[in-house]
Amino acid sequence: MRASPSIAPHGPDQDTYLVLDDFGRTGRAWRETDEGATDRETLILNLLSGEYKNPVRIVTFNTAEGWSRDVTVDVADEVRRRLVECGEISESILAFLVATNRG
Structure with missing residues (x-):
């Protein structure tokens, strides 16, 4: 029986992280990410550089x-x-940090 190819974007010993981004009126989507990223x-x-519009959830698998x-x-x-270590952060990351503040 032939084995199915892995759905993991990299080696089997590495965790994969994905971001759910909120695009406002157009809705939320899991961001497309290069397999090496x-x-x-x-x-x-990428979060610190402002890559995401409005990150609301991050999962790893x-x-x-x-x-x-x-x-x-x-x-x-x-x-x-x-x-x-950062000079400035984007408003979206500031909002993300406020929303996830446990204190």
């Missing part, structure tokens, strides 16, 4: 290990830690 570090750098989870708050916490 679905790792956590690239996601955080690993098909090889068979799990997925919502990591929105965890990623927001990491972005907060890195704000010191």
Whole structure:
């Protein structure tokens, strides 16, 4: 029996991160992402650079290990830690950080 190709965009030992972006009147969509840009570090750098219009949820999954989870708050916490390194942040990221604030 022939094996099906992997749906994971990279190696089986790497987690994949996707962003649900809110485009206002046109609705929400999982952002299309280059297969080499679905790792956590690239996601955080893209958030800090204003790549997303209005991120509302971030999920990660690993098909090889068979799990997925919502990591929105965890990623927001990491972005907060890195704000010191950034000059300016976009209004959308500021809104994202306010919406995910646990305190």
